[in-house]
Amino acid sequence: MDPAKAIVFGPIIIFFAIFGLIIVGFLGLVVKLIFKAKASAWIGEVVEKKHKVIDTMDDGEENRFILVFKTTEGKTLNVEVSHDVWEDYKVGDKAEKKAGTLWPKKIS
DSSP states (O other): OOHHHHHHHHHHHHHHHHHHHHHHHHHHHHHHHHHHHHHOOEEEEEEEEEEEEEEETTTEEEEEEEEEEEETTSOEEEEEEOHHHHHHOOTTOEEEEOTTOSSOEEOO
């Protein structure tokens, strides 16, 4: 390879190689987290409903709806849900999250 081309294209190739590794690592992390979430299974009761308003730079604010579950094993889990799902649950409702699914389903 011509030394002039190596000087021009060498840093570009190195940049895209590093950028590609970062992208692959990020996608691997996302896939790992999704598989971990799908593998978990639990039964729990809603102990708290949270509504947070977060200020954003774009359009002012963003609403977050969180259900706090206490599992039969004693763990506390925060599950972010849509507004409709959040409205559907009441404190004291029971839900089951089966392995292979991402979201719990209401059982009472």
